[in-house]
Amino acid sequence: MSKAQEKWDAIYDNRQYSPTASLVLTQNQHLLPKQGIALDLACGQGGNAVLLAKSGLDVSAWDVSPVVIQQLQDFSAKNNLAINCQTRDVIASPPEPNSLDVLVVSFFLDRRLCESLLSALRPGGLLFYQTYCQQKIENKGPENTNFLLTDNELLSLFSTMKVRVYREESLLGDHQLGWRNQALLVAEK
Numbered sequence: 001m002s003k004a005q006e007k008w009d010a011i012y013d014n015r016q017y018s019p020t021a022s023l024v025l026t027q028n029q030h031l032l033p034k035q036g037i038a039l040d041l042a043c044g045q046g047g048n049a050v051l052l053a054k055s056g057l058d059v060s061a062w063d064v065s066p067v068v069i070q071q072l073q074d075f076s077a078k079n080n081l082a083i084n085c086q087t088r089d090v091i092a093s094p095p096e097p098n099s100l101d102v103l104v105v106s107f108f109l110d111r112r113l114c115e116s117l118l119s120a121l122r123p124g125g126l127l128f129y130q131t132y133c134q135q136k137i138e139n140k141g142p143e144n145t146n147f148l149l150t151d152n153e154l155l156s157l158f159s160t161m162k163v164r165v166y167r168e169e170s171l172l173g174d175h176q177l178g179w180r181n182q183a184l185l186v187a188e189k
């Protein structure tokens with residue numbers, strides 16, 4: 001069993017199951033195609049996969065934790081959602097080139113994977129990405145800076161794509177207002 005699996009199995013064993021889609025998807029779901037193949041990568045409880053399936057896409061959801069994949073599978077069966085749930089280490093087994101119309105990644109960052117993610121998208125394919133930044137005003141998200149985005153990093157990691165939506169407010173202005181701590185990107189290949 002990998003360290004990642006051990007860590008995340010323990011977390012999901014103790015977390016209430018309540019799948020919630022991320023903001024990058026809920027706010028921009030009108031940009032989704034009407035049909036196509038979609039992947040919720042490192043899906044956790046699979047809130048993004050649920051939204052994608054309800055939008056009529058052909059959805060897979062992959063995570064290294066068999067505990068959470070079983071929870072998502074049970075939820076999908078109970079709610080008649082056709083989600084292909086798979087326990088999969090996405091670093092060891094990234095998505096195949098040219099296999100996806102939509103790719104959603106939320107709160108997962110491994111820079112080694114970015115080239116594979118880019119090549120997994122078909123021409124015109126959409127990437128929805130959201131995760132924590134180093135420049136944050138609250139003590140939320142990972143402590144290890146390897147898992148935090150530097151300034152504008154999503155833009156440089158996916159610089160060959162067309163940016164359709166981007167938000168990152170950093171530490172500017174009134175910290176009581178706005179959307180902080182994270183960056184989100186919707187980009188088209």
Ligand SMILES: C[S@@+](CC[C@H](N)C(=O)[O-])C[C@H]1O[C@@H](n2cnc3c(N)ncnc32)[C@H](O)[C@@H]1O
Pocket residue numbers: 004008022041042043044045046062063064065068088089090091092105106107108
């Ligand atoms: C912070 S959670 C985010 C889950 C989900 N995307 C969300 O937005 O709620 C990170 C997820 O990455 C998964 N993960 C970590 N390493 C992984 C790997 N190598 N392959 C696949 N999933 C992995 C964990 O099991 C965990 O579910």
